[in-house]
Amino acid sequence: MSVLKREILPLKTSNDVVLARQKVRQWAVELRFSLVDQTKLVTAASELARNALDHGKGGSMTIELLNVGAKSGLRLIFEDQGPGIPDIEEALKDGFTSGSGMGLGLGGSKRLVNEFSIESEVGKGTRVSVARWK
Amino acid sequence: MNELAEIISKNEDRIRAEWIRDMSKSVQRADLMGKAELDEQCRALLGAIVQGLKTNGPADVTTTGWNTARELLQDISASRARQGFSSVEVATFVLWLKQPMFASIREELGKNQDKLLDTIWTATELLDRLALLTTEAFLAAREELISRQQQELLELSTPVVKLWDGILALPIIGTLDSARTQVVMENLLQTVVATNSKFAIIDITGVPTVDTLVAQHLLKTITAARLMGAECIISGIRPQIAQTIVHLGINLEDVVTKANLSDAFALALLRSGRTVTRLSSAKVRPISNFLTKREE
Amino acid sequence: MERIPVLRMGTLLLITIQVDMHDKLAMQLQDDVTQRISEWGSTGVLIDISSLEIVDSFIGRMLANIAAMSRVLGAETVVVGMQPAVAITLVELGMSLPGVRTALSVEAGMELLFGAAALNFGSGDERTEA
Numbered sequence: 224m225s226v227l228k229r230e231i232l233p234l235k236t237s238n239d240v241v242l243a244r245q246k247v248r249q250w251a252v253e254l255r256f257s258l259v260d261q262t263k264l265v266t267a268a269s270e271l272a273r274n275a276l277d278h279g280k281g282g283s284m285t286i287e288l289l290n291v292g293a294k295s296g297l298r299l300i301f302e303d304q305g306p307g308i309p310d311i312e313e314a315l316k317d318g319f320t321s322g323s324g325m326g327l328g329l330g331g332s333k334r335l336v337n338e339f340s341i342e343s344e345v346g347k348g349t350r351v352s353v354a355r356w357k
Numbered sequence: 358m359n360e361l362a363e364i365i366s367k368n369e370d371r372i373r374a375e376w377i378r379d380m381s382k383s384v385q386r387a388d389l390m391g392k393a394e395l396d397e398q399c400r401a402l403l404g405a406i407v408q409g410l411k412t413n414g415p416a417d418v419t420t421t422g423w424n425t426a427r428e429l430l431q432d433i434s435a436s437r438a439r440q441g442f443s444s445v446e447v448a449t450f451v452l453w454l455k456q457p458m459f460a461s462i463r464e465e466l467g468k469n470q471d472k473l474l475d476t477i478w479t480a481t482e483l484l485d486r487l488a489l490l491t492t493e494a495f496l497a498a499r500e501e502l503i504s505r506q507q508q509e510l511l512e513l514s515t516p517v518v519k520l521w522d523g524i525l526a527l528p529i530i531g532t533l534d535s536a537r538t539q540v541v542m543e544n545l546l547q548t549v550v551a552t553n554s555k556f557a558i559i560d561i562t563g564v565p566t567v568d569t570l571v572a573q574h575l576l577k578t579i580t581a582a583r584l585m586g587a588e589c590i591i592s593g594i595r596p597q598i599a600q601t602i603v604h605l606g607i608n609l610e611d612v613v614t615k616a617n618l619s620d621a622f623a624l625a626l627l628r629s630g631r632t633v634t635r636l637s638s639a640k641v642r643p644i645s646n647f648l649t650k651r652e653e
Numbered sequence: 654m655e656r657i658p659v660l661r662m663g664t665l666l667l668i669t670i671q672v673d674m675h676d677k678l679a680m681q682l683q684d685d686v687t688q689r690i691s692e693w694g695s696t697g698v699l700i701d702i703s704s705l706e707i708v709d710s711f712i713g714r715m716l717a718n719i720a721a722m723s724r725v726l727g728a729e730t731v732v733v734g735m736q737p738a739v740a741i742t743l744v745e746l747g748m749s750l751p752g753v754r755t756a757l758s759v760e761a762g763m764e765l766l767f768g769a770a771a772l773n774f775g776s777g778d779e780r781t782e783a
Contacts, residue, residue, distance in 0.1 A: 237675040244673065244707060259543060262707065262738040263745065269709040270746075273676070293497055328710055331746035539741075546737035553757055580749045581740040586733060586756040 228288040243272045263335040264355045270328040271301045279303025296356035304348040362410035368461040375457035415483040434494035451488040517548040524556045524625045530563035538574035556625040562593030572607045592621035665697040671704040679715045690726045697766035703734025713748045720753045733762040
């Protein structure tokens with residue numbers, strides 16, 4: 224698997240979330256993803272970018288253009304040095320949660336992508352990596 | 358192993374001519390590929406092999422010096438897969454190179470037995486690797502073709518029919534898996550927008566089993582339509598299906614269901630403010646009247 | 654600062670969302686709608702999202718909030734023009750927006766609202782003086 228292109232965007236303000244969405248849309252269009260797949264990926268990016276900003280107190284999004292043989296895809300990596308998630312299993316469940324407001328974001332985003340992985344350590348930060356293949 | 362590269366370079370024209378001749382004797386596909394095209398492909402491949410040998414040697418064909426050769430073989434395989442060559446024909450394209458290559462090697466190194474053997478071994482290993490690469494690429498191209506055809510079949514097998522102004526029908530035949538549900542949803546919702554239809558009747562007479570997964574897929578479709586402002590009615594629920602739904606505890610409370618399509622259609626007509634009335638018998642004319650010209 | 658305009662058409666509030674909203678803009682819209690309903694005594698809110706290509710959980714919650722808050726203030730909300738790709742994605746995301754009425758177009762939305770408004774008390778005239 225090779226990474227053909229990579230870009231890193233900061234997620235420090237709510238406008239950065241909009242910029243992140245637009246960047247993901249741009250790359251997805253370039254890769255000629257179907258409209259529905261584009262929408263799913265950009266929506267997932269919006270969820271995760273917002274999480275990194277609101278819950279993770281700011282971070283970054285790395286966007287990569289991947290290539291494996293004839294298959295191409297996009298990978299998005301959201302990192303923050305925020306408080307971390309104490310119970311990942313719980314956070315992945317659907318439904319509104321009181322307080323952290325992350326209830327819908329993670330579990331839902333997982334269903335919008337082909338690959339999803341998450342690492343988090345309390346006090347250290349969180350890293351969510353998702354990918355969508357064409 | 359620049360020796361191999363040298364030998365090939367020196368005897369390039371002869372190797373190519375023999376290669377093409379041997380291939381044409383056994384693999385007759387003049388219907389699929391012209392002579393000039395074949396000649397060009399062989400020339401390009403030999404050049405790429407020499408380049409690879411000179412840059413990185415024969416051991417690892419994944420190194421950058423072999424990029425040209427690899428890309429060439431991938432292109433050749435993919436195009437032959439699409440043209441209709443068999444996998445054997447594609448693999449032997451590379452393998453037929455052995456005989457001419459060995460002939461040249463023997464001519465150049467005949468006196469030195471050890472060197473002769475080593476070089477032939479290197480050459481055969483190299484060509485085997487390249488042949489495998491070709492087969493791999495061929496299979497990948499075939500798989501892509503198959504998946505594309507599957508996609509087309511999926512799209513064809515779920516037509517959306519307009520029953521009346523603002524009322525659509527979606528007869529589903531066959532199992533409803535998640536891949537099919539995606540296609541069904543997209544098709545249905547796009548048609549809803551295009552025809553401005555508030556009602557969609559999803560008929561599942563042709564769906565053999567309805568388990569929790571299928572029910573989930575149906576519910577997803579209904580919810581998506583609802584979000585857009587259209588209502589779905591499920592029809593064609595066979596008695597066994599009704600029993601299964603209850604046994605599995607599937608919750609269809611928020612879903613409007615009807616036993617058959619005509620009931621669903623009648624309901625949709627009613628909900629959209631229409632009714633079907635019977636004309637008085639004086640006004641009813643046989644259909645044949647409409648088929649021939651007649652003075653009224 | 655930029656805001657999404659809230660237009661008044663009699664007893665109806667008409668909102669067309671055309672920009673890629675950042676969170677602050679969404680919160681501002683929520684405030685504006687509730688403000689206007691109180692001020693003008695509106696009984697119907699029509700939100701046109703036919704230009705929105707992305708509706709994530711935040712925007713979805715905003716729409717649900719507007720519908721709920723408006724209802725408390727005596728107005729009905731209809732969201733119209735959701736794009737197919739957006740609907741499919743929202744469902745996958747797990748959002749079904751219960752309590753938010755939807756329609757295919759602005760016309761269909763108005764039909765719904767005026768049908769509903771007819772059931773409300775008065776036409777809003779009683780509330781215009783103050």
